[in-house]
Amino acid sequence: MNLLRLILFALLLVLGGAVGAAAEDRVYLQHSVDSRAPEVYVGDVNDFTGETLKMTTLSGRQIEIPAAKVAQVDSDWPEKMRQAQALAAQKKFAEAEIAFQAAYRAEPRPWVKRMLIAEMARCRRNLGRNDAAGDAFLALVASDPYTPYLDAMPLAWKTGEPDVNLHRAAIAWLEKTDSPHAQLMGASFLLSAAERSQAIAALQKLRTAAPAELALLAEMQLWRTEPPTTQTADRIAERRPQVERLPRTVQSGPRLLLGDALARDGQPESAALEYLRIPILDNVDRPLAAEALLRAGKQLELLGRPVQAKRLYREIITDYPAANAIAREASARMEQAGGASP
Structure with missing residues (x-):
């Protein structure tokens, strides 16, 4: 009997050691210049x-x-979190959001809860619910004012009047004068609304008074207000280093503006290349990636490359079905573009 107890005790030690090892967190630091x-x-x-x-x-x-x-x-991520991540990877964003909510409720660690809030915000944005995404992001900022998850913040980078719910939310965000994140979000969506002048005033203030990354994003939002004639090749070249100062995860929106400026400047090949960087760099904002593919396709048509353009349109239709309006335009252009089938 004593021998049996010893064997059971030894097994418990082994199993306990395995569980402890699984529960360990591993923190990887950035490569230093002199380390392999x-x-x-x-x-x-x-x-x-x-x-x-x-x-x-x-x-x-x-x-x-x-x-x-x-x-x-x-870390030893819980099963509910892994399931939610798998759903998001499959682009099942509605199901993923529900699964992330369940993981959030079960998660005791505050730093992991913040990760889960960011995931919920990304799901909502990909579902076109930018008002709900913005509210989730502000909950994240309330927990960590210096959040590293800026890519979870919904911002507008193209012209288009917000829907009723988003318009109402954007006005409320703009009024939060104690929150540069909220004001930046609100102003970005209101640049295409009746409150455009208030949005411009807020962005002008943010570009000088907000923390560095938010100030840069405010500056880039103001690019949307400039007359096309001022966006020359030299100006575009000056702006690319500014974009590259941002974290890679939030460069896609500004790159869309660079692509637009290059297209207006009569540089379709450079514009197409700039647009194509976006779906490569950005796995988070799928509506923006789909928009970039559509604009790249149009530039390829101008270059007389209909087959290449059709490949991009087919990619939108196949891989971005949730981007309804963009997918419909891609389908229409597929039929209109000349050349052989891709």
Whole structure:
């Protein structure tokens, strides 16, 4: 009997060790110039904000790492979260949003809860519910004013009057003078509404008073208000480095504006290339990626490359069916474009 107890105790130790190992968090730092592999810390992440990651290492040491140095965090993600991520990867955004909500309710760690809020905001944006996406993003900012998940923030990058719900939400956001994130969102959507002058005034203030990344995004929103005649080749060249100062995850909208400026400047090939960067760089904002593919196709038509244009239109129809209006236009252009079938 004693021997049996010893065997059971040994098995429990082994299983307990395996469970403990699975529960460890791994924090990968950005590659340094003189290192071949990223530095890794293993232990328990206590909190992770846009400023700092705090963790307890396996040795029990408490450390703080600047968020800018963190490349990736791996954890023993719960099954509900993995299921939600799988649904999002399959582009089943309605089901994914519900699954992320369930994962959020079951998750005790505040830093993981923030990740889940960002995922819910992305799902809502891909479903065309920018008003709900914006509210989720502001809940994220309330928890972490320096959130690293700027890509979850819905912004308008093309002309188009917001629907009733989004219009109402955008006005409310613009009135939040204590929240640069809310004002930036509201102003971006109201540039195409009756409140355009108030939106411009807010953006002009944000580009000088907001935190650096928000100030840059406000500046780029103001590009939408400039007369086309002022967007010369030299001006476009000056703006590309500005776009590249942004985190890669939020460059797509400004790149759409660069592509538009190149198209107006009579540079269809450069415009098409700029548009095509967007679906490559951005796996989050699928309506924006679909719009970029459509605009790239139009530039290819101007270049006399209908077969290549049709390939892009077919990609929209096949891979972006939720982008209804864009998919319909792509279908119409498929029929109108000359050349052989792609």
